[in-house]
Amino acid sequence: MNKRDKARNKFQGISPENPCPSQQTQIPLEFSGTYFDGMSSRAHPVTIVFDGEFLNIHADKTTPVITVSLDECVFKEPLGITRRSISLPDGALCETYDGCAVEALERLKGANKGMNIVHILESNWITVAAGIAGLVLFIWGFTVYAIPYLAEKAAYSMPVELTDSINDKTLDMLDDRFVAPSELSEEKAAAIHALFLNITNEDTGFDYRLELRKGHTLGANAFALPAGTIVITDELVELAQNDREIAGVIVHELAHVRMRHGLRSIFQNAGVFLLVSVLAGDVTSITSTAATFPTFIIESGYSRDFERQADAAAGAYCIREGWTTKPYEDILMHLSENSQGKSGPSWLSSHPDIQERIRLIQELDNKPSQTGDNPGNIDRH
Amino acid sequence: MDSFTCSDCGFSTNDATSYSQEFLCPRCGGTMEESSSPLERTPVNRDLPLNAGSVGRPGPQRIRTAFIGAGSEYFRIWIINLFLTIITLGIYGAWAKVRNRKYLYANTLIAAQPFDYLADPLAILKGNLIIAAGFIIYLLTQAYNPVYTGAVVILFYLVLPFLVYKSLRFLAHNSSFRNIRFHFYGTLSQSYKIYVLIPLLIPFTLGLITPYWAYRRKKYFFENMAFGTTPATFSGRAGFFYKVYAKALLLILAVVxxxxxxxxxxxxxxxxxxxxxxxxxxxxxxxxxxxxxxxxMILGGTLIQQYIHARLTNYCWNESRIGQVKFRSSLKARNLFWIQFTNILAMIFSLGLLIPWAKIRKSRYVFDNMMVIATRGFDEFTAETEPEITALGDSATDFFDLEIGL
Incomplete structure (x- = not known):
């Protein structure tokens, strides 16, 4: 214990290491303090004597005693070992460092029961350690289970009109700012549309549409919009060695649509933002830079999960078609090589660790039993 | 009866019976001296309801301010309140906020007297709920149509001056010292001028108006504060702000x-x-x-931020007075930078657990370098009545992390 703490404890007598001597209230109870009348800032050193019913506040022997009944006093809640305040009628206030005396009066009156519990929790290192453990557990449960679960529920309960609207607005935004009309030959475009129709054939869950665009700064890229529109850039089509590779990308994007990854990530990111701002909310400017870091880590974890799920769907599709996962691995490799030395957003940027992705996809080849029809069931851990 | 006063924080007591030997200050651990010290609070033999006025010795007294919060104690308070906030899904946050702030106030002393934070948690809870609703609307529009998001953002900037105004009123009204509340007398129209009109002019003046903008924001705070019925005066000038920002600009260029x-x-x-x-x-x-x-970037950003902060904070306090009370703030940019930078690193590497320690450390430095000069003590201020003020502004400015005033 340092000098500062030692001195504080000696004076207060109410720290956890050094609790008040007696639980019994002695009457008369006498303690010293400072009186403020509420009209002026003047501090009056006083002695307070409690006679069992009234607090008698004495300044010195020549002045009249101020008498206040215990019922009229409002005890402000205890906080650490800071001075205790007693609000008196007409805005007057008594402050004292004699925590034990105030504790005794409080007990008599039955005041501040709730805040006294908080105070006891705060005063004890064991409860504080339990609080840290509880916090860690809660944050972990919240980010791993609650936020993804709630975001999923919210995404699936979004009205169709809303997803349609987001879909169209996003496509407009892409057209306005990033992409240009496709420059692919008509035969090539027709072939890809046929491929797309073939893949989406049996699925009527969404209003699937394929849009081909020139990517420009976005390069070889593909996007899934929430209502079922898939955008593929010319550059990606040119990068693919055959239709099977493009099929893999299409299935990947369709999996994002089917599992509503777009909406879910909007809701998840909002959840993380709320969580981080509640956690760091109390501290303002210092943490604003630092708080972006955990947010970033959690959010990229979520998007990795989504990529993994979509990869699993694409791999499973390739296996069902009897191609093994090779075409899909090939297109990932092409994309990875293609994006080197280029800045700007890439199809891979949400998951830079391409080796790890390919390894996971290869595992699918060895476990054909897991290639079920519902990619949503694939474990994300 | 003898009176004893701490030479470090100004704490004084007339009860020395249990401290015959090794009489250390109970609040900060400094050395206690007999009341002949110039830091003496009030003479002990004083008639209670008599008129105030005749305080100790004549002439200005230099009174040190002190922050005596302990990191370990604040850590416990902070953790428990954070835990309660999280498990109540943020509802308890209003109470937690009041408790945290109360602790910091109660450990800030001028001549041994602490400050107090009096806000009603229910008022803050109401403000939090309104802000949460606003945030949900913002998110929905963001998902639905970015055009509406723009509208919400513009709406926010139009409401911002109102929030700043409300927040300053709420903060002042709920801060007290010696059982006297502070007040904020700034007007809403001033706030709109400062937070909407001047920022709109920034692009047209190629940013040259930015230091003036900072000056007006500080002035809005310092000029309109009052302690009880005693208004503050502020004699700062915009020229100084231009000097500080010019130097900061050179620093920014170097960092970039x-x-x-x-x-x-x-x-x-x-x-x-x-x-x-x-x-x-x-x-x-x-x-x-x-x-x-x-x-x-953290390093460079913190350096510039702390340079501006130290210079402007010192200047604004030194140019302010409340009645006969003057202030001397002597923060050093390099010390503040070091404290802030190591604080950020400590917070990152402790995953946030050292946030309370960092706050205590910074407050200690700030108040160790603050001096109050009072010619006639602190006994002459009087209270004024003001109706209760809602907390909307308070939580809004915290939530959106705005730097206002101090």
Whole structure:
């Protein structure tokens, strides 16, 4: 214990290491303090004597005693070992460092029961350690289970009109700012549309549409919009060695649509933002830079999960078609090589660790039993 | 009866019976001296309801301010309140906020007397709920249509001056010293002028008006504060702000230049490492250089921020007075920078657990370097009545992390 703490404890007598001597209230109870009348800032050193019913506040022997009944006093809640305040009628206030005396009066009156519990929790290192453990557990449960679960529920309960609207607005935004009309030959475009129709054939869950665009700064890229529109850039089509590779990308994007990854990530990111701002909310400017870091880590974890799920769907599709996962691995490799030395957003940027992705996809080849029809069931851990 | 006063924090007591030997200050551990000290609070033999006025010795007294909060104690309070906030899904947050702030106030002393924070948690809870609703609307519009998001953002900037105004009123009204509340007398129209009109002029003046804007924001705070019925006066001038910002601009140029060189060296190096050796996972070089650049930006950003903060805070306090009370603030930019930078690192590497320690450390430095000069003590201020003020502004400014006033 340092000098500062030692001195504080000696004076207060109410720290956890050094609790008040007696639980019994002695009457008369006498303690010293400072009186403020509420009209002026003047501090009056006083002695307070409690006679069992009234607090008698004495300044010195020549002045009249101020008498206040215990019922009229409002005890402000205890906080650490800071001075205790007693609000008196007409805005007057008594402050004292004699925590034990105030504790005794409080007990008599039955005041501040709730805040006294908080105070006891705060005063004890064991409860504080339990609080840290509880916090860690809660944050972990919240980010791993609650936020993804709630975001999923919210995404699936979004009205169709809303997803349609987001879909169209996003496509407009892409057209306005990033992409240009496709420059692919008509035969090539027709072939890809046929491929797309073939893949989406049996699925009527969404209003699937394929849009081909020139990517420009976005390069070889593909996007899934929430209502079922898939955008593929010319550059990606040119990068693919055959239709099977493009099929893999299409299935990947369709999996994002089917599992509503777009909406879910909007809701998840909002959840993380709320969580981080509640956690760091109390501290303002210092943490604003630092708080972006955990947010970033959690959010990229979520998007990795989504990529993994979509990869699993694409791999499973390739296996069902009897191609093994090779075409899909090939297109990932092409994309990875293609994006080197280029800045700007890439199809891979949400998951830079391409080796790890390919390894996971290869595992699918060895476990054909897991290639079920519902990619949503694939474990994300 | 004898009176004893602490030479460090100004705490005084007339009860020395149990401290015959080794009489240390019970609040800060400093040395207690007999009341002949110039820091003496009030003479002990004083008639209670008599008129005030005749205080100790004539002439200005230099009174040190002190912050005596303890990191370990505040850590316990902070953790428990954070825990309660999280398990109540944020509802208890209003109570937690009041409790945290009360602790910091109660440990800030001028001549041994602490400050108090009097806000009603229910008022803050109401404000929090309104802000949460606003945030949900913002998110929905963001998902639905970015055009509406723009409208919400514009609406927010139109409401902002109102929030700043309300927040300053709420903060002042709920801060008290010696059982006298503070007040904020700034007007709503001033707030709109400062937070809407002047920022709109920034593009047209090529940013040259920015120091003036900072000046007006500080002035709005310092000029309109009052302690009880005694208004504050502020004699600061915009010229000083221009000087500080000009120096800060030079610092910014140096930092940006440095970051540019840093990035130009690091990113190609990371790429080379990626292409050359497959033993590297491709992410590692990239992530390392990002982290290094991030660190550099924190370093440079903190330096400039703390330079401006130290110079302007000192200036504004030194140019302010409340009645006969004057202030002397002597913060050093390099000390503040060091404290802030190590605080940020400590918070990052402790995953936030050292936030309370960091706050205590900074408050200690700020108040260790603050001096109050009072000619006639603190006994003559009088209270004024003011109706209760809602907390909307208070939580809004905290939530959106706005730097206002201090």
């Amino acid at each position: 230049f440095g970051a540019g060189i840093f990035a130009a060296v690091l990113i190609p190096a990371a790429h080379k490492a990626f292409i050359a050796g497959q033993q590297f996972s491709p992410g590692i070089g990239f992530i390392t250089s990002m982290v290094l650049i991030y660190l550099f």
